[in-house]
Amino acid sequence: MANAEPFELSEPVTTRTRAVLAKRLADIVGLPSSRITPRERWIVGDLLFDVIRASDIDLRKRCAKRLSGLTDAPHRLLRTLACDEFEVAEPILADCLALSDFDMMEIARVGKLQHRLALANRENLSATVSASLAAAGETPVIERLLRNKTCVLAMPTVDHLVGMAAEEGNLAHLLIKREELRPTQAFRLFWTCEHMARAQILERFAVDRTILIDASEDIFPMAAAEDWSDPMVTRILRYIDRRQRNREAAELSPYGSLEGTLEAMAMDGALPEIVTEISTLANVDRRLVLQMVDDMAGEAIAVLCKATGLKWPSFENFWRGLGRSLTSEPVPQARKVYDSLSVEKAQTVLRYWNLSMEDKGGK
Known part of the structure; x- marks a missing residue:
């Protein structure tokens, strides 16, 4: 050959x-x-x-x-x-x-870069050829591929490009427009985006779980009767459940509630024990809360607050606890996200993030 x-x-x-x-x-x-x-x-x-x-x-x-x-x-x-x-x-x-x-x-x-750019312009490129072109990691070629509405992108290719977007921020707004982008990929992409792209991701992928909740309502008592012995069932039902907060943990919390924990955070800052308590009471992985703490924007914190039924003053307490000004630009951007999401849609986003943390393993 x-x-x-x-x-x-x-x-x-x-x-x-x-x-x-x-x-x-x-x-x-x-x-x-x-x-x-x-x-x-x-x-x-x-x-x-x-x-x-x-x-x-x-x-x-x-x-x-x-x-x-x-x-x-x-x-x-x-x-x-x-x-x-x-x-x-x-x-x-x-x-x-x-x-x-x-x-x-x-x-x-x-071939050379010009050859790959020309190929990326062709109509009806297969997923195999698109993967071959994307594999070189050349941003101009990838941008042209993403703008090519007739090419097909396989899931592993989209995963690769979502990973690249962390270093090549201009890829994010092109990826968001692709029909191949799936919720797990979009919510991973979220962390690499600016506000407008984050808002687009939430608008497109934050959906409620009404159908899931209605279809599985009778499964919760069945799982409880089995003492939640099946880890996979427990994992899936935790995603579907209407409740977000850990009510049992609130009864034992030294802060009395999630609201009380955030009031303490506003006074004392993001101490390790406070971060842990937020994680426990909000029923999410501690690493996810830490990612929100490290994120300089406020949209993710707004999602957490809406998903757990917190009022806007709790967001302000969280923000003050990070040592950030309430007059800074991220605050009105976060408020728009908070006001645009229903509790159910915010829970969908939060639980996708949480599942991704669980998939990574560790603590």
Whole structure:
């Protein structure tokens, strides 16, 4: 199996006779299937391959342009021309329908940035080719892929791009528009975004759980009768449950309630024991509360407050406890999020975050 390789010609020479021969061979390669058998096309393609390998760039450009309109052409010939200098390769990369997924993956591997940018513009790219283009991690190529509404992105590719968005912030607003983006990915992406992108994620993916709650109402007493012995059932029902707060823990809390804990935080700051108490009373992983503490914006804290039924003054106590001013820009942005979400939708977001923390393991 011959791979595509860039041209390495030291003294390419094209005589008039060679130019005419190349044109004739290209014409034969382009004949319809009714005029030429596959074996004949392969043989002529091999001959043309030898000619263009030893010819100058003008002849290679003419051959590439002639072959770009074909729907059936020898793949080694196409791959070789498509990996040539970009001015040679461009018509094949842009228009040639004869390129297979394998061809495009090979071109993505050995070609240059311009080649991958051209491939990323093609219509109806498969998930396999998109993954190959994204794998190099080149931001211009990825941006072009994300803007290409006809390409398909596989779930692992989207996962990879969501991870990249932490370092390449301009990818986030493009990812949010992709239909392939799933809630788990969107809520992970949330932490890398600015306010407007965060608001878009919440608007699109914060949904209530009414159907789930109604469908599983009778399962809660069944699980309780089994003493919650099935960890997987417990995990899923904790996501579905209407209640967010840990009522039993509130009875034992030295602060009396979640509201009381946040009042103490406003006075004493985000002490480790207060963070732990917020985690316990809100029934979320302590690492999630720490992530909210470290986040310089306020939307995530607003989600926590709304999901646990806290009034807005509790957000203000949380914010003061972090040593931040109530007149700072994040506060009105957080208020918009708080006011836009129902309790059920806020719980959906909070529980997705919490499940992701549990999936990471550890404490």
